[in-house]
Amino acid sequence: MLTPYPYTSPSACPVAPDSGPGPGPGPDEAELSCSMTLPASPRSAGIARQAVRAALRAYALDPLEPTAVQAASELLGSAWRMDPYGELYLSVRYRDDALRVIVYDGHPAHAHPRLAALCEARRRSTLRVFSALVRDHGGDWGLGPSREPGGGTRTWATLPHRPHQPHPSLQPPNG
Numbered sequence: 001m002l003t004p005y006p007y008t009s010p011s012a013c014p015v016a017p018d019s020g021p022g023p024g025p026g027p028d029e030a031e032l033s034c035s036m037t038l039p040a041s042p043r044s045a046g047i048a049r050q051a052v053r054a055a056l057r058a059y060a061l062d063p064l065e066p067t068a069v070q071a072a073s074e075l076l077g078s079a080w081r082m083d084p085y086g087e088l089y090l091s092v093r094y095r096d097d098a099l100r101v102i103v104y105d106g107h108p109a110h111a112h113p114r115l116a117a118l119c120e121a122r123r124r125s126t127l128r129v130f131s132a133l134v135r136d137h138g139g140d141w142g143l144g145p146s147r148e149p150g151g152g153t154r155t156w157a158t159l160p161h162r163p164h165q166p167h168p169s170l171q172p173p174n175g
Contacts, residue, residue, distance in 0.1 A: 032059045032094035038076070040086050040105070045076040048090050052101075055092060064099050064159055067137045068092070071101050071157050074130035079105035079155065081126055082119075089148075094161070098139075102156040109145050109153070127155070134159065 034055045038044035052072045056065045072090060079088050086106035093100045110116040123143060124131075134141045139159040146152040 032056075032061065032092065032099075034093075035089065035091040038088045038090060040080050040084050040088055042077075042080065044080065044088055045073045048072045048076050051090075052092055056099075059094065061094060061099065061161065064161060067133060067139075067159055068099055068101060070133055071130060071159065072103070074127060074133070075101060075103040075155050075157070078123060078126040078130070079103045079107075079153070082107040082123055082153065086152075097161045099159045099161065100156060101159070102154060104146050104148055104152055104154050106150065106152040108151050123153070123155070130157070138162070 032055060034051065036048075036051060038047060049069045049072060052069050053065060056062060056068060061068075072092070076088055076090065083105040089104040091100075091102040091104075093102075107119075110119055120143070127141075127143075131141065134157045137159050139157055141155070141157040143153060143155040146154040148154075
């Protein structure tokens with residue numbers, strides 16, 4: 001191969017072997033950390049659903065899939081409604097037996113308290129289904145100012161990992 005750069009010795013950076021996984025934890029034992037920036041578009045929720053589904057399956061976190069996929073979709077849909085012209089950032093992390101789904105949007109905090117309260121009420125109203133979904137899963141959620149440079153809003157959910165269990169109404173009565 002011709003190159004304008006003089007020949008240098010091989011890099012000191014390690015290269016992963018091609019013959020399969022090396023030592024260390026496998027994907028089902030590792031901590032999931034996945035993030036992406038998406039355009040503020042109605043299509044972004046679908047992209048996020050596919051990405052979250054693939055990440056959870058790759059890390060053997062299938063029991064979280066239905067709730068996490070729907071949560072990511074609801075969060076991105078709400079963020080898009082609040083900031084339809086910017087970029088949205090999605091983060092999915094699994095730590096300490098819980099999945100955390102976070103969405104950042106560029107909608108700034110309002111300086112006037114009444115406007116801030118109205119804006120928060122509007123956002124919460126777009127997240128009614130999401131709120132019920134997280135509550136039914138035994139999780140928690142919230143929203144507030146983004147800690148990222150440039151400001152905006154951060155909305156998150158924490159979903160505890162539970163092995164597949166039927167809904168309480170489907171379990172046989174004790175006795």
